[in-house]
Amino acid sequence: MLRIAIVDDHEIVRAGFREMLSEETGLQIAFEAASGEEALALLRDTPCDLVLLDLSLPGQSGIDVLRTLRQRHAALRVLVLSGFPEERYALAMLRNGADGYLGKECERDELIRAIHIVAQGRRYVSARVAELLADELAGDASHPAHLQLSERELQVFLRLARGESVSAIAEALKLSVKTVSTYRSRLLEKLEVASNAELAAYAIRHGLILP
Template sequence: MIRLAIIDDHAIVRAGFREMLSDELGLHIAFEAGNAEEAQTMLREHSCDVLLLDISLPDLSGIDLLRSIKQRNNTQVLIISSFSEERYALPMIRNGASGYLCKDCNRDDLINAIHTVAKGHRYISPKTAELLANEMTGNIDKPAHELLSERELQVFLRLAKGESVSVIAETLHLSVKTVSTYRTRVLEKLTVSSNAELATYAHQHGLLGN
């Protein structure tokens, strides 16, 4: 029996996945959560084999929660996002996700992905496989934000949402000086000069969620 968890801040989305999976033998939904804090609490109280995780959460970014989960247990994380694979599939897989699916996927693809990652394998869709192949051969023009390091991306997204350097430092358990250094690097790599321009860039590239 595969113990499944669904993490999404929209109740209607969770209900949709629950209904889609209700008749599937060998699957049991262990718990649901609408934000990262609730998810972390539930993970401490319930065993889970596969976690369906949305990127956009109200209290913590999906990438932050993904890193936290992978540091603490062996739960396989399958990203379920409204963002296209071109935007986030490769960064999320690099950060420990076992697979990436868009929310408009069909039931068969979702079931296949769940069973694949539950076995400890990665689920790579044809589109993600193409992205990986293009990356390996250098046959791809990456947007500037895809060249950011993991930590630079975290700081960038938080700055774009309007968080201050001090708040980011406290949340990520870093010094203010370190976060300021990351901010400087991000500004240089994205060729912008202010937090306002960072926010504009993020919105233009659809990086801040719905």
């Protein structure tokens, strides 16, 4: 029996995925969580094989949660289910440890197929993500700069773009203020912007956060 956790802050979304999975033999919902913090707490005592993880979560983002899962639960499989199109986040999430990436509008058959592929220890790549990877390998892609950021850089970038202070980010990510300031300087250089306001404008322009 494959034990699955659904981590999404919208009850209607969790209910939709729960219904999709309810008739599939061999799958069992281990738990549902409305936040990253809740999911990490439940994982301490609840056996689980695979997490369906949203990116847009209150508190710790899906990116934060993914990093923690890779540190604490290395064997746990993670399939990102996001409302953001593949072009926005898929390659970055795969580079940073996700085992697959699907849009929330996916059909039931694709979700079930992705779950089984990921559960077997393989990466799930949708047709669109496969195109993006092929373009990258062929050198034909013109990817925006944020796709080249490391996991930690992406964490700091999105928090800065949402208006969090350096000190608040340092506390949330358990880093020193000096380290976060270094990341900020690196981000300004890599994304070719000059301020936090421009970081926010970049994130909105590329659909990484809502305006």
